[in-house]
Amino acid sequence: MNIIEVNNLTKTYGEARGISDVSFTVEQGEIFGFIGPNGAGKSTTLRTLLSLIHPTSGSATIFGKDIIKDAPDIKKDIGYLPSEVFYYDHMKVKDLLKYSASFYKKDCSKRIKELVEIMELDVNRKIDDLSLGNKKKVGIVQGLLHEPKLIILDEPTSGLDPLMQHKFFDLLEEENKKGATILFSSHILSEVQRLCDRVAIIKEGKIIKLEKISTLNDDHFKKIHIETSHPIEHNYLRMEGVTDLVVDQHKVSFLFKGDVNAILKQIAAISITNISVVEPDLEEIFMHFYEKEEV
Structure with missing residues (x-):
């Protein structure tokens, strides 16, 4: 079963390049990498899938539902971490996480506690007192606190130190073992090699290769x-x-x-x-x- 199906998805910004005829699928329980240099169209694709921006043409479904028409329903089961996180600066971390949890019809307090311990996050600090890495930790907890069926991550490790990156990868692998499907973008090959089953390679807004990671490793330089x-x-x-x-x-x-x-x-x-x-x-x-x- 495909959790994500993308068909000829195109997004243009006037004369500026966005993405063009992007097509791929992500299977249930898969860890799928979306890789390419900065500016290749990774974030545009992910933001379009999340209906944060609307496509110029083409279509896509998540959980078999249309990404535009059924966007509110889809988002209940998605955890999303953008490449850059922005919050209410004067809010304490614990208040932000409580506020985020209020959007879901379930008690997330136990899961928040677990995630905070894993990510070594001080929830009593104000957002504007946090380093870039700690703000990224907040984003990780926020994206996973409701135990989503689909996790979408855009350059997730930027700002994290190597030890925390390792813990984060372990966390993602545990979520995947519990049944979560993961789609994440990166320009760091080692991340893709460690986590992914398959990858889509994007260049200048177009998919140029869909490949199993085992095959990509065989072609490794x-x-x-x-x-x-x-x-x-x-x-x-x-x-x-x-x-x-x-x-x-x-x-x-x-x-x-x-x-x-x-x-x-x-x-x-x-x-x-x-x-x-x-x-x-x-x-x-x-x-x-x-x-x-x-x-």
């Missing part, structure tokens, strides 16, 4: 930087799997896709003073999808 004691020839590392090769005297960088042993064997013959092998930025990987798409 490594970013390799090398510093050498002697200059090397530019063509030395031109081999299968090497792209974006940049050679500047003693410094070399490139993307590599394939058997890492093959590239290490080639590198072993060079007099190396330093080497790093890291995950490339998601945008670097996107460039390969984009080039493939444009061929």
Whole structure:
């Protein structure tokens, strides 16, 4: 069963680009990633799904209901965390959460207490006294306090320190085990790899690839930087799997896709003073999808 169905969803802002003919589905119980560089159209898509803005054309359903006509009914079972959270500054955290819980016809007090403990949130502080990270924690608790069937998250970890990010991911996985479907946008590949079953890749407002995360991992690139004691020839590392090769005297960088042993064997013959092998930025990987798409 599909919890979300998006069909040719388009949103334009005059001559400015929004999203164009976006189509995808999210299955019940799935963790679905919506990924792309900043400005690719992720937030516009999510805000349109939530009927915070209306589409120019196309349609979408959530729980089998139309996102525009049935918006009030749909929102009862959705938890939403925007990329940036804004609150009544002079309100205390506990009062804000109590106010948020009042919109749902259920007692959320026990769940609020659980979430506050997990997120290590001081509910007696005023909103305007909180750091960006603590405001994001408030948003997380607010979005999950009513135990929604569908959780929609827009760049959820911005502002959270690494330890809290880890706790947040654990929390999402627990919600998913209890039956919640999760749709979240990100430009951070490691988040997507850890959590998602499938991903949609968006570029300039258009979906260019729908893929299982296992397949995306199979296509995974490594970013390799090398510093050498002697200059090397530019063509030395031109081999299968090497792209974006940049050679500047003693410094070399490139993307590599394939058997890492093959590239290490080639590198072993060079007099190396330093080497790093890291995950490339998601945008670097996107460039390969984009080039493939444009061929």
